[in-house]
Amino acid sequence: MTGAMFAIDLGAARQWRGLGLAALLTSGVAWASLPGRAPLTDDERQWQALGVQPLAAGGRTGLKMAPATVAEPVAFVAERESPFAVAKPKVVEAEQPSGPLRITGRAGDGLYWALRSAGATPDAAAQYLAALAGEIDVGADIMPGDRFDLILGGGSAPRVLYAGLDRGHGGDLQLVRWSDGWVDAAREEAPEPVETGLILPAAGRITSYFGTRIHPILRFARFHAGVDIGAGWGAPIVAAGDGQVVGAGWAGGYGRQVRIAHGGGTLSTYSHMSDYAVSPGAYVRRGQVIGYVGSSGFSTGPHLHFEVRQGGVAVNPLGVTLVSAPTVDPELRKKAKARLAMLMKAVSRRA
Numbered sequence: 181m182t183g184a185m186f187a188i189d190l191g192a193a194r195q196w197r198g199l200g201l202a203a204l205l206t207s208g209v210a211w212a213s214l215p216g217r218a219p220l221t222d223d224e225r226q227w228q229a230l231g232v233q234p235l236a237a238g239g240r241t242g243l244k245m246a247p248a249t250v251a252e253p254v255a256f257v258a259e260r261e262s263p264f265a266v267a268k269p270k271v272v273e274a275e276q277p278s279g280p281l282r283i284t285g286r287a288g289d290g291l292y293w294a295l296r297s298a299g300a301t302p303d304a305a306a307q308y309l310a311a312l313a314g315e316i317d318v319g320a321d322i323m324p325g326d327r328f329d330l331i332l333g334g335g336s337a338p339r340v341l342y343a344g345l346d347r348g349h350g351g352d353l354q355l356v357r358w359s360d361g362w363v364d365a366a367r368e369e370a371p372e373p374v375e376t377g378l379i380l381p382a383a384g385r386i387t388s389y390f391g392t393r394i395h396p397i398l399r400f401a402r403f404h405a406g407v408d409i410g411a412g413w414g415a416p417i418v419a420a421g422d423g424q425v426v427g428a429g430w431a432g433g434y435g436r437q438v439r440i441a442h443g444g445g446t447l448s449t450y451s452h453m454s455d456y457a458v459s460p461g462a463y464v465r466r467g468q469v470i471g472y473v474g475s476s477g478f479s480t481g482p483h484l485h486f487e488v489r490q491g492g493v494a495v496n497p498l499g500v501t502l503v504s505a506p507t508v509d510p511e512l513r514k515k516a517k518a519r520l521a522m523l524m525k526a527v528s529r530r531a
Contacts, residue, residue: 280527284298289324304340307340310461311355312355321347322345340357342356343355361424365513378448381448381450382411384409384415388407390497392404409484415482417450418467419468432477435474436451436456436476449485451485452473452475452485453472457469
């Protein structure tokens with residue numbers, strides 16, 4: 181009985197398998213006999229191009245648009261630049277004079293922009309103003325009718341060799357570059373020297389004096405070459421006396437430091453700054469802001485370390501006096517006038 185039932189079931193299975201295969205073949209024939217989809221017309225392709233739908237659903241974005249009946253053909257269309265293209269800077273190569281160049285003009289309402297309009301580069305204008313700042317207040321002592329006169333050396337990075345100013349009031353200036361400073365060839369008589377003491381460059385109490393002390397970090401006796409002034413972070417630091425900035429940068433354990441030359445071999449330094457307010461080459465007045473208190477370098481906290489050196493030797497800043505208007509050697513002035521005369525003969529003038 182069991183064998184008979186197995187034979188019947190096997191036969192039924194074979195029958196159903198045959199029927200399924202026949203149905204599959206029949207459906208394939210039926211599907212193949214269906215009419216195919218007609219090709220898309222141009223209008224339908226345009227609508228697909230304009231349609232917004234996923235690519236998986238048949239979206240065809242970015243297709244080339246076919247011309248409509250109202251379009252008028254043109255012979256030539258200029259290529260438009262992509263708005264995402266990186267613009268290349270246009271380099272204008274200015275012809276550099278082979279020799280000295282003279283630039284003159286009227287100060288007008290603003291000396292800097294008058295210099296720029298006359299052809300001076302930003303660096304040349306800054307050099308000229310820095311030279312004048314050692315003699316006058318360029319913000320208040322220059323009138324619109326005053327005339328500037330400067331001579332630039334040749335080369336790709338020319339220096340100002342002469343900075344002149346013809347003033348309607350007060351004395352004229354004829355500053356001739358000499359070494360790292362300037363000599364006024366227009367000054368006939370040297371002013372009487374006036375001795376002035378240095379001022380403290382920051383508002384605060386002195387926390388450490390000049391001389392031997394126990395170093396706050398190293399914890400052993402060590403010579404302290406200046407004075408420390410306690411002040412808050414960012415407090416202004418001013419120049420202790422008139423002079424020229426000869427350095428503004430990182431100085432090892434001193435951190436950010438500004439160095440000012442006062443003439444006669446006297447140099448003052450201001451250390452551990454948080455930031456600078458002047459650049460090398462600038463002329464500064466007594467009390468002018470040159471930077472801000474910080475704690476850069478080898479420091480335990482915000483303060484100003486102030487040093488003065490004379491002839492390269494550290495001295496007590498609290499006992500130093502300066503000559504505010506040193507006497508100029510008459511022979512040096514004669515040499516400066518001779519150099520100015522040679523420059524005037526060699527220049528090509530730009531009015």
